[in-house]
Structure formats: structure tokens, C-alpha cells
Amino acid sequence: MSGQFGVRNCRAVPAPERQKTKLLQIFAKPSNFTLLKHFLESRSEIKSEIESAFDGVTLNGGISLDQTKVIDEFGLIRNVKSKEFDALPLNEVTDDWKAIPSSILDDADCFVHLDAKGFRYYIPALMLRLLENYDRGSMMVISTLRILYPKKESSEYWYSLLTKEQRRAIAHYLKTLPSLVELQGEDRPVVERAFRNYWSKQLN
Numbered sequence: 001m002s003g004q005f006g007v008r009n010c011r012a013v014p015a016p017e018r019q020k021t022k023l024l025q026i027f028a029k030p031s032n033f034t035l036l037k038h039f040l041e042s043r044s045e046i047k048s049e050i051e052s053a054f055d056g057v058t059l060n061g062g063i064s065l066d067q068t069k070v071i072d073e074f075g076l077i078r079n080v081k082s083k084e085f086d087a088l089p090l091n092e093v094t095d096d097w098k099a100i101p102s103s104i105l106d107d108a109d110c111f112v113h114l115d116a117k118g119f120r121y122y123i124p125a126l127m128l129r130l131l132e133n134y135d136r137g138s139m140m141v142i143s144t145l146r147i148l149y150p151k152k153e154s155s156e157y158w159y160s161l162l163t164k165e166q167r168r169a170i171a172h173y174l175k176t177l178p179s180l181v182e183l184q185g186e187d188r189p190v191v192e193r194a195f196r197n198y199w200s201k202q203l204n
Contacts, residue, residue, distance in 0.1 A: 062117025109139030
């Protein structure tokens with residue numbers, strides 16, 4: 001991107017193959033066929049619920065991924081924007097989150113700068129990408145889990161536009177994620193605390 005704002009490339013780490021290999025070894029045993037069936041059904045159900053809840057959601061003028069990178073690098077105040085900054089989403093997929101390339105998601109990590117519209121648009125794509133390609137060292141994974149764990153009331157700003165159906169989809173995702181992905185390091189307790197302290201209440 002030329003001009004005043006050069007969109008930097010956020011670091012993305014290739015997903016390790018060891019987790020996939022381990023799962024294949026476990027499910028290769030005939031006695032574990034039922035476990036494999038349940039595992040696949042759970043993943044499919046979570047994916048379907050997210051796709052249904054966020055179907056038709058667009059960016060609709062919200063902060064885009066390229067704009068979050070500019071904000072992160074230049075420290076822009078959201079209310080002070082240039083024409084070039086406003087034009088960045090024109091070169092991005094903003095009308096269908098399912099069509100956002102995986103490479104774009106893997107290269108993103110500045111989600112704390114999203115507004116409520118941006119969160120609503122990108123979070124389903126990010127959640128499904130994490131489920132498909134979990135890597136503890138990926139900044140995409142770290143940043144996605146961070147914005148799903150509201151440690152302060154101010155963090156709830158991201159969730160202000162979510163419908164009840166969308167909130168429930170996120171809650172079910174976080175509740176089920178530890179059984180679908182071998183979360184490593186602090187990721188597992190972060191997911192469990194996020195569900196217990198906030199998202200579980202969305203299922204009441």
C-alpha cells in the first residue's frame with residue numbers, strides 16, 4: 001500500500017503439524033471410532049452455529065483489518081482519519097466474512113483496535129480459522145483469544161452490537177473449544193476463564 005499509510009505485515013507463524021498427527025494416531029484405533037464421530041460432529045455443529053448466527057453480517061463502515069494495522073503502527077485516534085485511511089477497506093473483503101482469505105486472517109493481529117462493527121464482522125472468521133488452524137505461537141490466535149476475554153467492562157464495547165444468537169454462538173464455541181483443539185500454555189485457562197466469567201452467562 002503506497003501513500004501516507006503503509007500497511008505493515010503482522011507476523012504469522014505456520015501452524016504445527018504435530019497436533020494433526022496426534023489426532024490421527026488417536027482416532028486410527030478402531031475402539032476410538034465413536035470418539036472420532038463425536039469429535040467431527042461437534043466441530044461441524046459449532047461451525048454451523050457460527051455460520052448461521054453471523055450469516056449476512058458485513059463490515060458496514062466499521063474498522064477494517066488494514067485499518068487496525070495503521071492504528072497500531074501510527075497510534076491514530078479513531079476520530080481523526082485521513083481520506084487514505086478511510087479508503088483502505090476498498091481493497092479488502094468487507095461484504096462477506098466467509099470470503100476473507102485464510103492468509104489475510106493469519107497475517108492479522110491488531111484486533112484490539114476493532115470497533116463494534118469490526119468485531120462483529122471478523123470474529124466468526126477468526127474463530128473458525130483458529131479452530132481449523134490452531135497454533136499457540138500465532139499472533140492471530142493470541143489476539144483472537146484476547147478479544148474474547150473481557151477482563152474489563154470497557155472490553156464489552158466490542159460485543160455491543162451482537163445479537164443474542166451471536167452471543168450464544170460465541171459462548172458455545174468457547175465452551176467446546178478445549179475439547180476440539182489441544183490448547184497449549186495459557187490458552188486453555190484463558191478460554192476456560194472467558195467462558196466461565198462472561199460468556200456462560202449468555203446461555204441463560
